Amino acid sequence: MHEERPAERLDFIRQIVADDVATGKPVVTRFPPEPNGFLHIGHAKAICLDFGIAREFGGRCHLRFDDTNPLKEEQRYIDGIKEDLRWLGFDWGEHEYHASAYFDQLYAWAQTLIRSGKAYVCDLSAAEMRDRRGTLTAPGVESPHRNRPIEESLDLFERMKKGEFPDGARTLRAKIDMASPNLNLRDPVMYRILHATHPRTGDAWCIYPTYDWAHGQSDSIEGITHSLCTLEFEDHRPLYDWFLEQLGVHRPRQIEFARLNIERTIVTKRKLLTLVEGGHVRGWDDPRMPTLRGLRRRGCPPEAIVEFCAGVGITKFNSRTDPVLLENAVRAQLNRAAPRVMGVVDPLKVVIENFPEDATETFEAVNNPEDPSAGTRTVPFSRELWIEREDFMEDAPKKFFRLAPGREVRLRSAYFVTCVGVEKDASGNVTELRCTYDPATRGGDSPDGRKVKGTLHWVSARHALDAEVRLYEPLFTKANPEDVEAGEEFLVNLNPESERIVAGAKVEPSLAGARPGDRFQFERIGYFCVDPDATPERLVFNRTATLRETAKKAVEAGQG
């Protein structure tokens, strides 16, 4: 065996699996998405667990589409889920399955249960059934059809399948216990009538199994050993086990863990769909969305997501993770891999008075100080430059290590420059800086050993490329977006400033060939990713993450 070694500290699920493996049991897990939306970072946690355990313990992990509700499921979601899974770095090999492929078996097993008196066809409407279900504290009332003859149920069930009844007219129910304190055991529905076209089975069926009836049986058919799911299914486990026991088939073990929650974001497919359909975001792949395609468009490397999931761990504690954990994983990854470039988000013109009008010089700039093999690139320098507006302050405190009248700074990879003048418009806004450069400092060092405290990024005005930059903040203003007053919905907590578009950014000419998906570090600013909206004429960058911002604090401290 050449399985990857599990971490020395095993979470409670890996502990269980390890114990089972020690007794010689195989490991087969599954990731069972319903194709009714795209995957989000909460799924990533489950994916890393399901696929991770299989890999670590020398087992396998199945990808199974839980496609039992044709009303909500679509082929594009099936395709999208596979695409996202591959992007994340997981491979299910030959093991792609669909619950819908088990419909025949499920139907036959349902007949088995009817024959053994464990299931019956019920004619109650949804409303009637609800009325008889009882409450959390009061037992339910048995259906009048509960004890109808087995032959009658068998016949009715077959006619349900043949399409003789309209939607909702009848259901097949398990006969368990209407007085059970666990509501899931109060004769749960196994089949409902749905005259709907299924993405895979087309119109072959008009009755569809419910989750409870389909899931455990699908697990069993595939020989799943450990069926991992989230906490809300804990109450379903007795039912999961009950069906399998009645059938006398292979019994996987269901184990539940806490789902992922992140502050100021939502990870509920239904609510994400609301954001998309309500036009609150650009779509499922909006860079603010916690979907895998959103994160991808934002510029988040898949490795960072995997690392984040590993850091979050697996427990049964209902936590709400600080998004900086994700951000940090992103920075760690990008710091290692992203090439550095210079881009100015809020440009302020600088004229180098003692630099010749028409001259252009070039410098070799390091592409990635963290990775010498990344090489260098050429950046042009000329008399007129752009620098970041916030890198200049007229009345600067001592700790402001940037440009101010009379102060000298280094332009990254280029020259030392000194501010000798400030131009302003009628209302007193700074419109241009006049500077001089020291030719002896070419390359960024002074032969006389003179030191400067600050280094600024810059772009040659004549060579600059125009770009649009999109700056992102969390989508919600509250740590828990679901925290609303009675009668309100989570949309009231949307952050109106979650996206800020800056149209007039200037970036260095080496970015001319950048393609959507390319990731860069704009030195001193942050990590950016080329958006699919970019055209050859106009680049568009999404800010993936800022650099750690101790600078701002230092300045504030200096001012205070």
Add this chain to the structure above:
RNA sequence: UGGGGAUUGGUGUAACGGUAGCACAACUGACUCUGGAUCAGUUUGUCUAGGUUCGAAUCCUAGAUCCCCAGCCA
């Protein structure tokens, strides 16, 4: 007020009756042609009350708080 789960620094997690540890955040300092990175260091915690024990985050009792369940969704 039925049933099922949970509770360890700011956040996420370890410790399986024997020194409460790790990561991130925060803060100090060093270094630096990114106020980034890196390096060194510091601060902060067992939900409460009893009990068992030489010794309790861990075992027992009682309580508090939070989450999930009354879809023919998953």
